[in-house]
Amino acid sequence: MEEVKITKGKQLLVEGRTPLIFFKALLNHLDLQDIDVQNFKSNVELRGFLQAFANRVEFKDIVEAYGIIRDAEKHPAAAAFSSICSSIRTAGHQAPEHIAAFTSFNPRIGVYILPNCLDAGMLETLCLESVITTNMRGCIEAYFNCADSAGIGTPTNQTKAHTRAFLATQEIDEAQVGRAAQKGLWNWEHRAFESLKAFLRAL
Amino acid sequence: MIAGCNDVGKTAVLEAIYLLFSSSKAYEFPTVFRPSVHDQQSSDFWFWLFPEKDITKTVQIEIGNITESENWEFRTSLKLDSPTRSLDQRDFVISYDKAGPNSTTQNLGQWTGRPGGNWSGVGGSNHPSMICFSTNDLSPENVAGAYNEVAKFKDGEDKMESRMRHLESRLRRLRYLRMGKIPEVYADLGFEQLVPVTQFGSAFYRLLTIFSGALANQAKILLIDEIENSLHYSTFADVWLEFAKIAEEEDMQIFATTHSEECIKGAHQAMSQRKSYDLTVHRVQRLKDGKTEVISHNREMLTASFDTGLAVR
Numbered sequence: 001m002e003e004v005k006i007t008k009g010k011q012l013l014v015e016g017r018t019p020l021i022f023f024k025a026l027l028n029h030l031d032l033q034d035i036d037v038q039n040f041k042s043n044v045e046l047r048g049f050l051q052a053f054a055n056r057v058e059f060k061d062i063v064e065a066y067g068i069i070r071d072a073e074k075h076p077a078a079a080a081f082s083s084i085c086s087s088i089r090t091a092g093h094q095a096p097e098h099i100a101a102f103t104s105f106n107p108r109i110g111v112y113i114l115p116n117c118l119d120a121g122m123l124e125t126l127c128l129e130s131v132i133t134t135n136m137r138g139c140i141e142a143y144f145n146c147a148d149s150a151g152i153g154t155p156t157n158q159t160k161a162h163t164r165a166f167l168a169t170q171e172i173d174e175a176q177v178g179r180a181a182q183k184g185l186w187n188w189e190h191r192a193f194e195s196l197k198a199f200l201r202a203l
Numbered sequence: 204m205i206a207g208c209n210d211v212g213k214t215a216v217l218e219a220i221y222l223l224f225s226s227s228k229a230y231e232f233p234t235v236f237r238p239s240v241h242d243q244q245s246s247d248f249w250f251w252l253f254p255e256k257d258i259t260k261t262v263q264i265e266i267g268n269i270t271e272s273e274n275w276e277f278r279t280s281l282k283l284d285s286p287t288r289s290l291d292q293r294d295f296v297i298s299y300d301k302a303g304p305n306s307t308t309q310n311l312g313q314w315t316g317r318p319g320g321n322w323s324g325v326g327g328s329n330h331p332s333m334i335c336f337s338t339n340d341l342s343p344e345n346v347a348g349a350y351n352e353v354a355k356f357k358d359g360e361d362k363m364e365s366r367m368r369h370l371e372s373r374l375r376r377l378r379y380l381r382m383g384k385i386p387e388v389y390a391d392l393g394f395e396q397l398v399p400v401t402q403f404g405s406a407f408y409r410l411l412t413i414f415s416g417a418l419a420n421q422a423k424i425l426l427i428d429e430i431e432n433s434l435h436y437s438t439f440a441d442v443w444l445e446f447a448k449i450a451e452e453e454d455m456q457i458f459a460t461t462h463s464e465e466c467i468k469g470a471h472q473a474m475s476q477r478k479s480y481d482l483t484v485h486r487v488q489r490l491k492d493g494k495t496e497v498i499s500h501n502r503e504m505l506t507a508s509f510d511t512g513l514a515v516r
Contacts, residue, residue, distance in 0.1 A: 001512040041511050048507030052515070055498040057488045 006058040010035040010203050011066040013050075015043060019069065019123055021178025023200075029188050032200060043070055043080075047087040054091040065108035067203045071122035077113035084111050100199050112199045115192075124163040127177045130190035132166065140165045204430075204467060205460045206516050207487035212495055213460040216487065217335070217426045219264050220458055223279045224333045224424060226299040226312035226326030236337045236428050249295055258283050258290075267302070276302040277311075277330075284315070293317070299326055331423035334416050338429050343401050346412050347386040351379040352419030359418065366414055366449070369441045370407050377411075388415075405433035410442065414449065423455055430459035431466040439469020440476075447477055464516040471505045484515055 012035050014023050020039040027035055040049040046068070053059060068088075072080050077099060085095035094105045099117040102110035115125035132140075140162050148154045155161035167175035172183055180186060188197075205213045214236050221235055233240040233248045240248050250256050260282075267276030278300045283293045299311040312326020341349075353359040360377060367390075368374045376391040377400075388411065389397035400408055409432065417425050434442060450457050461467060467484055474482040484500040500508065500515060508515050 004511060004513045039511060040507070045507040045510055048501075048503035048505075049511055049513065052498075052500060052504045052508045052513050056513075057490060061491050 004038055004053070006036060006053075006056060006063065008034050008036045009062050009064045011059075011063055012037045012200070012203065013040050013046075013053075013066060013068045014038070015040060015046075015070040018176050018178040021176070022123060022127075022181045023069070025178070025181035026188070026193075026197075027200065030197060030200060032203075035200070035203060040068075043083070046070075046084065047090050050087050050091040054093065063107050065102065065110075065203055067102075067110045067112060067199065069112045069114060069199075072113045072115070072120050073122060074120050076120055077117050080113045081111055081117075084113075100195065102202055108203075110199060110203065112196065114196075116195060122159060124159045124177055126192050126196065127180065127186050128159065128163045128166060129192040130187040131185070136166065204470060204482065204484045205458065205487060206462070206467060206484055208489075209462075211487045211489050213487055214428055216485070217428055217458060217460060220266075220424070220426060221333070221335060222281070222297070223264050223266055223277055224330045226279075226314075226328075226330050229297045229312075229314040229324075229326065230316060230322035235335050236426075238337060238339050252281060259286075274304045278302065297324075299330070301329060332421055333424040333426065334420045334422040335426040336413055336416065336428065338432055340405070340409060341412050341416070343387045343399075344385050346400070346408070346415060347379055347388050349415035349419040350377065350388045350411070351386070353415050354379060356418070363411075363414060363418070366445045367407065367411060369445055370410060370438060371403065406435065406438065409433045410445075414445075417449065417455065418453070421453070423453075425450075425455055425457045427457070427459040429461065431461050431463040434466070436463075436465040436469070439463075439466050440472040443470040443473035444476070447473060447481060450481070462516055464514060467505070467515050468509055471502075471509065475502070486515060 012023055012027070014020055014037060017039060020037055023037050027033075027037065038053070040046050040053075068084050070080055070084065081099050088095040088109060088111075093107065093109055094103055096103045096109055096111055100110065100112050102108045114123050115121040115129070143165055144154070144158075144161065163177060164175040167180055167185070170180070170183075170185055172179055172185065177186075186193075205216050207213050218232070218236055222229070222232060225232065250258060252262055253260055254262075262281040264279045265276055268274075269276070280298050282296055284296050285293050294315045294317045297314045299313065301309045301311055303309065309329070311329050312324065314322050314324035314326060316322030350363065353363055364374060364377050367377065371390070371392070373392045374390055375393060378389050378391070378397060379386060380389050380397070381387075388400045390400055390403070391397050400411055413425070413427060416422070431439070446457055449455065470482050470484075474480045480502045482502070482505075484505060486498045486500060487495060488498065489495050505515065507513070
């Protein structure tokens with residue numbers, strides 16, 4: 001496993017390897033070169049990770065701001081936001097009062113809950129929204145309806161399944177949103193990404 | 204466990220614990236973990252125990268537990284007496300106290316000595332029994348002596364053999380024998396003759412030394428500097444399971460320094476397999492302003508650190 005290195009004054013903490021690859025690609029697209037992206041692996045590990053991470057000497061020496069991004073998943077964003085703020089406080093920092101807004105303390109801290117800081121959903125929700133057309137959606141839904149009727153199965157995570165179905169139609173080896181971001185398959189200029197890009201620029 | 208970079212003060216933490224509970228042999232302090240300090244009365248060593256060699260200060264070490272059910276505190280202080288006398292006429296004074304409920308204080312001992320001179324004093328009662336292992340091995344004679352003490356206890360040899368079998372699966376028995384002038388511990392590996400343990404690898408010898416020493420002294424505090432020395436990474440989890448068992452059976456607290464991430468991982472794995480997770484890793488680190496701080500890692504922090512590649516060592 002690659003060792004975590006803190007080399008820059010701004011840190012973006014994300015949940016898992018796919019978001020790690022995705023956000024590196026997005027930051028590269030935005031030409032935000034002064035941000036390290038770190039993987040805290042899973043939401044249940046965030047509290048332990050943040051306590052250890054924020055107490056590193058390198059963190060205390062150079063980090064001026066950090067942002068945490070995770071999926072809302074099945075619940076509205078407020079629940080995920082509350083959970084992250086609890087982890088931030090356990091690490092000894094002042095948590096932000098609002099989603100997507102940075103504190104003015106040192107370090108400055110912001111939290112963004114995907115897809116849009118409001119609804120349930122995930123990174124895939126945002127990515128798919130940036131590219132999907134009415135025709136595409138029709139094709140993908142028809143495919144899953146067909147599979148369901150044939151008794152092949154129904155995916156439990158519709159959003160991820162629909163995203164993979166879309167990526168199966170593209171020239172990409174791994175049907176993951178991170179790899180797709182590296183390949184430039186998402187439409188970064190779509191309004192779905194506006195709020196997320198603003199958050200990253202504010203970091 | 205105590206982790207951290209070189210020269211950050213890991214061994215000094217062990218030395219502080221030693222000073223807290225060493226009222227019977229305070230004068231041995233300089234060489235306990237630093238075999239390179241040849242002269243026990245080395246004045247430099249003692250003077251540098253004061254921050255920035257400021258001998259006007261008193262060094263104070265405290266450990267305690269103040270809760271609703273318990274209220275005690277051990278204190279050790281080190282200072283120079285008689286400020287009006289010239290430096291070469293002044294003595295170092297090491298005082299040991301135990302504080303209890305209602306501000307009661309019990310004096311547990313005091314030693315006075317001068318660099319280059321002798322130490323005098325009393326102490327040794329009311330402190331838990333402690334044993335220390337530096338990075339240097341004990342002599343075969345000392346190890347044999349400790350093993351012989353263990354053999355006096357009921358099931359003592361069985362316990363030792365069972366522990367050491369984790370490192371050497373061929374081991375059938377361990378025996379204290381005096382074949383020449385010096386006694387040694389010998390191992391039965393199923394050969395025609397028993398094999399002296401000094402012929403084994405250093406991992407076996409070191410663990411035999413530590414386990415024998417701890418059990419023979421009925422130690423309640425075990426201090427080990429660079430515990431990973433001589434051990435192959437693949438044995439760490441097994442070795443830590445044995446340390447956990449011995450700590451539980453003997454009601455012993457173990458403090459060990461390490462540079463090794465794999466050793467910390469092994470300890471974490473071992474403790475995670477047990478009913479109770481009895482491990483904290485204290486990472487000593489130096490900040491930009493030169494100050495030293497300690498970050499204590501609990502199970503949650505260690506799990507997240509290992510899963511994400513955040514180094515703990």
